[in-house]
Amino acid sequence: MIATENITINKIKNSRLPKVDLNNVPFGSVLSDHMLVSNYINGEWQPSVIEPFGDITISPAMLALHYGQIVFEGMKAFKMKDGSVSIFRMEKHYDRFCKSMERMCIPPMSYEHFNEAMKALVKVDAAWVPGSEGSSLYIRPFVFASEERFGVKVAEEYKFIIFSGPVGPYYSNPLKVKVEDKYRRAASGGTGSAKCAGNYGGAFYPSSLARKQGFDQVLWTDGSSELNIEESGTMNVLFMINNVLVTPSLSDSILDGITRDSFITIAKDMGIKVEERKIGADELISAHGKGILQEAFGTGTAAVVAPIQLISIKGKDYTLPAIKDDNVALKIKQRLLDIRVGAAPDKNNWNTIVKQ
Numbered sequence: 001m002i003a004t005e006n007i008t009i010n011k012i013k014n015s016r017l018p019k020v021d022l023n024n025v026p027f028g029s030v031l032s033d034h035m036l037v038s039n040y041i042n043g044e045w046q047p048s049v050i051e052p053f054g055d056i057t058i059s060p061a062m063l064a065l066h067y068g069q070i071v072f073e074g075m076k077a078f079k080m081k082d083g084s085v086s087i088f089r090m091e092k093h094y095d096r097f098c099k100s101m102e103r104m105c106i107p108p109m110s111y112e113h114f115n116e117a118m119k120a121l122v123k124v125d126a127a128w129v130p131g132s133e134g135s136s137l138y139i140r141p142f143v144f145a146s147e148e149r150f151g152v153k154v155a156e157e158y159k160f161i162i163f164s165g166p167v168g169p170y171y172s173n174p175l176k177v178k179v180e181d182k183y184r185r186a187a188s189g190g191t192g193s194a195k196c197a198g199n200y201g202g203a204f205y206p207s208s209l210a211r212k213q214g215f216d217q218v219l220w221t222d223g224s225s226e227l228n229i230e231e232s233g234t235m236n237v238l239f240m241i242n243n244v245l246v247t248p249s250l251s252d253s254i255l256d257g258i259t260r261d262s263f264i265t266i267a268k269d270m271g272i273k274v275e276e277r278k279i280g281a282d283e284l285i286s287a288h289g290k291g292i293l294q295e296a297f298g299t300g301t302a303a304v305v306a307p308i309q310l311i312s313i314k315g316k317d318y319t320l321p322a323i324k325d326d327n328v329a330l331k332i333k334q335r336l337l338d339i340r341v342g343a344a345p346d347k348n349n350w351n352t353i354v355k356q
């Protein structure tokens with residue numbers, strides 16, 4: 001057992017790593033050796049413990065299972081060109097985690113607690129960070145109401161857990177998407193901008209219907225008659241229209257995507273004009289008709305970027321130009337990958353080095 005300043009580390013006896021091909025892992029299927037656990041009891045977050053990844057014991061009456069007080073993050077650590085390991089945009093993920101926790105009435109956690117926990121866990125499992133381009137260590141911090149009680153209430157006890165797993169590219173083929181005009185992912189005043197578990201569970205049914213119709217995912221809208229576009233599947237969505245990068249402006253029904261933000265920052269840095277504003281289905285149809293709907297793509301931590309090849313609106317299919325290597329989406333993605341591995345300058349201090 002090793003004790004860092006505040007974190008106790010119980011290392012695994014036999015690492016599972018030798019049995020894993022780090023360059024060939026389907027997304028979300030392989031878990032690294034360790035996890036970090038910190039409990040909230042008596043009104044305080046308790047010191048974190050790192051232990052071998054494994055099952056946890058919970059009560060069937062645990063509040064999170066019934067009333068859904070659960071929030072999570074999706075983050076990534078990268079192997080840099082010089083061999084060091086870095087976590088991408090830790091502060092922005094922490095800020096979003098805090099906002100999600102506040103929206104779900106989960107008690108706040110200090111940046112020190114989150115930051116120390118993240119760094120310690122990634123350091124312990126640094127050997128699990130893959131080195132090939134497009135691969136990374138996906139990190140999943142989450143918090144849930146662990147109190148044993150079935151009365152409807154805000155919990156007084158919580159568990160914060162972080163685990164990780166090596167991942168390669170997430171979505172491979174260009175997507176066929178359908179503008180969803182019946183179901184909604186989120187409504188104004190709801191929890192759409194929080195990264196809470198229920199947002200994902202609620203999206204499964206409409207997404208599965210869309211898949212039965214031959215689409216890969218849905219384009220969510222604000223539910224208005226204008227069908228203002230909000231997100232794509234579990235990602236933010238961006239369009240290149242007449243050489244301008246257009247994306248729906250953030251609202252309380254849209255997740256403040258960290259990859260979205262990185263894309264906007266990099267696009268501006270590359271001299272691309274960016275507009276964050278409403279974009280309705282009619283504008284997409286009209287831009288397509290004029291031949292100026294050049295690109296559409298989703299962005300998210302898991303996928304990074306997922307190009308869209310076809311958008312279906314009210315039963316009519318609109319095919320986008322074929323995806324080429326000089327697409328803006330792919331150029332920005334490449335710059336992002338370069339920043340993450342130290343092949344391009346990290347002007348905005350997005351990388352936190354955890355292991356030299």
Ligand code: COI
Pocket residue numbers: 073074075200234300301302303
């Ligand atoms: C991500 O892109 O990291 C997400 O959280 C989406 C999905 C894997 C749940």
